Every structure is written in structure tokens, then in C-alpha cells.
Amino acid sequence: MAQIVVVEDDLYMREELIDLLNKSGYDTFPILEFEDVVSQIQAIAPDLILLDINLPYKSGFDICRELKAKGIGGVLVLTARDKLQDEIHALGLGADDYLTKPCNMERLLARIKSLLRRTEQQQIQHDLLKGNGFLLDPHTFTIYVGKTSYVLPPNEGKILLTLLMNYPRTVSKEELFHALWGTDKFIDENALQVNFTRLRKTMRNYGLDDRIETVRGEGYRLKVQVDI
Structure with missing residues (x-):
């Protein structure tokens, strides 16, 4: 469930947003004290922040700048300020979207869904x-x-991950035994070969022939270059 922080000092607007988001299936966290907003948001580590501009102590512009500098969540500015220069300024600070109040709630939910999808894909x-x-x-x-x-x-996934994490180094059989079974004791080497055969077949089915190279007496590695 996505977590959304609401930074809004107007009580009625804040309650309306919280009710809307909760009914839409989001985990919602309202900011109630505005002296150190960024630290509170950082502690929550949300997926998205709904951020007003006109706030006590520090403007939403400054908060947006700090959030983006710390790489915290996506930011949707939701404000009554409808001047173009304000929107341009917010987007220039890194805000991911900008909506003016009063706002159609269906439009807001659509923007939230779009931003969350974008954030997930980026992650x-x-x-x-x-x-x-x-x-x-x-x-x-x-x-x-x-x-x-x-x-x-x-x-198969563990084998490929181990080879990728160690690329371009050759990975020994003992290392692969540990990656697959947590030990290199009493492991039948045929079990490793069976998994390698399956992985190679899978990769061949996707046009990734000969990506894995056997280094005699040493182990396995991903090829540095493949002729296509």
C-alpha cells in the first residue's frame, strides 16, 4: 500500500484530503506540526508528498527543494497559488506535478496514481x-x-545474479554452491550442472546464446563480449 504524506495547514482541506486518500486505499500521514516538516517526512519515507506552498515557518518551495535534495519521495504541489510563475518555480525545484485548489478530486486521484506508477517504474x-x-x-x-x-x-536466478554481481571475474563452483544452497559441503556437482543447463536454455530462448562461459578448472563467468 502506497504511503502519502499530506502537508496542508488548513484543517478542513487536510481532513478532506485524508478522507479521500484513505477511502482510495492509501496509507495517509498528515503533518500537524510545521516547524520541521522535512525531518518528519524523512522519518516516514513516503512514496508521495502532497505539498501546499503557503505554510507556517517555511514555504512549500523551500520544503520541496530540501526534499528533492535528499531524494525523498515524489512531490505533488497542491496549492491555491495559480500564477504561472509559481508553477514554473515549483517544477524547477523538482516538483513532479502541480495542481491548484480547489481541485477536482477525480483529477487529483488520477495525478496521484500516475505519479506513483512513475515512481515505481523509476525504482x-x-x-x-x-x-x-x-x-x-x-x-x-x-x-x-x-x-x-x-x-x-x-x-537459475541465483546463478545469474551471482555471475552478474561478480562480473567480469570468474566465479568458482564453491561460491555458486554457497549462493544456491548456503554451503559447499556434500553437494552433488551434477545438481549445479542441471541448473546451469536450465539457465542456458532459458537464455537461449530469449536470444541470449553463449552469455555464460565455462572456465576450465576455475568456474564460470559472463562473457565480456558476445558476437551477435
């Missing part, structure tokens, strides 16, 4: 590991090749 892109012609999500073992994707079985 996925940030986490992906780059291979030769493919990307790998280290958390789900999803391999991305062009516009296609496939979730690798756990053992």
Missing part, C-alpha cells in the same frame, strides 16, 4: 542490474530482454 529501473543484452531484477529474478520479461526459477 525498478534503479534497482535493475545490467548484463550483456539483458537486465536482471535482483529481488524477483525477473530478466528483461527488450520488451519481454521472464521470472527465472530461484536457482
